[in-house]
Amino acid sequence: xxxxxxxxxxxxxxxxxxIDDRVERLARNICQDFGHADHLVALCVLKGGYKFFxxxxxxxxxxxxxxxxxxxxxxxxxxxxxYVDDQTSDEVQILGxxxxxxxxxxxxxxxxxxxxxxxxxxxxLKHLEQYKPKRVRVTSLLVKRTKGSTGYRPDYIGFxxxxxxxxxxxxxxNEHFRDLGGVRGTRDRxxxxxxxxxxx
Ligand code: PRP
Ligand code: MN
Ligand code: MG
Numbered sequence: 001x002x003x004x005x006x007x008x009x010x011x012x013x014x015x016x017x018x019i020d021d022r023v024e025r026l027a028r029n030i031c032q033d034f035g036h037a038d039h040l041v042a043l044c045v046l047k048g049g050y051k052f053f054x055x056x057x058x059x060x061x062x063x064x065x066x067x068x069x070x071x072x073x074x075x076x077x078x079x080x081x082x083y084v085d086d087q088t089s090d091e092v093q094i095l096g097x098x099x100x101x102x103x104x105x106x107x108x109x110x111x112x113x114x115x116x117x118x119x120x121x122x123x124x125l126k127h128l129e130q131y132k133p134k135r136v137r138v139t140s141l142l143v144k145r146t147k148g149s150t151g152y153r154p155d156y157i158g159f160x161x162x163x164x165x166x167x168x169x170x171x172x173x174n175e176h177f178r179d180l181g182g183v184r185g186t187r188d189r190x191x192x193x194x195x196x197x198x199x200x
Pocket of ligand 1: 045046047048080081082083088112113114115116117118119120121172
């Protein structure tokens with residue numbers, strides 16, 4: 001880890017090699033399911049989703065060399081924000097980056113870093129309905145087991161993690177730690193002992 005982060009972080013929870021293997025497996029599953037689609041719009045949920053998105057699309061690109069699973073892909077970005085410190089706010093802000101008319105009538109794959117309470121994704125899915133996509137699927141690298149969950153489950157899940165506040169691999173705490181390779185817990189986060197965090 002970089003020196004400036006040493007005091008704030010716990011041992012590695014998911015090393016980057018393990019993430020890499022899992023992302024490849026997810027890419028395979030996604031290519032199999034969308035293999036007969038004419039076109040796929042991959043929608044990255046910024047900022048947290050950027051690393052998973054880039055790595056997942058790299059793997060899909062490699063698989064696309066195999067003609068059987070070849071899927072033409074275009075990419076789009078959307079900015080969604082709800083967390084300040086380690087607390088989710090009830091206000092989920094959706095800031096479009098590109099023209100979402102691009103998804104009308106298309107197969108869409110939303111790529112997210114983590115589903116925690118599920119509020120962000122439920123809100124985003126509702127927001128996208130007005131553009132009338134053909135089919136929407138969601139992949140999230142991480143899903144947290146939290147008591148505060150709305151019950152929402154993404155279609156493709158990388159890892160289920162315990163109820164800790166995690167950072168790294170583009171996940172942040174107030175914009176810090178996105179530059180770490182693997183996923184780590186943070187020290188002294190209230191959430192770890194908090195009410196929302198009893199394992200379910
Ligand atoms: C984080 C994370 C997810 C969302 C999950 O984003 O990247 O998008 O929160 O939380 P939820 O399931 O409880 O709604 P954040 O709001 O921190 O913005 P960021 O991606 O820019 O860090
Ligand atoms: Mn996010
Ligand atoms: Mg964040």
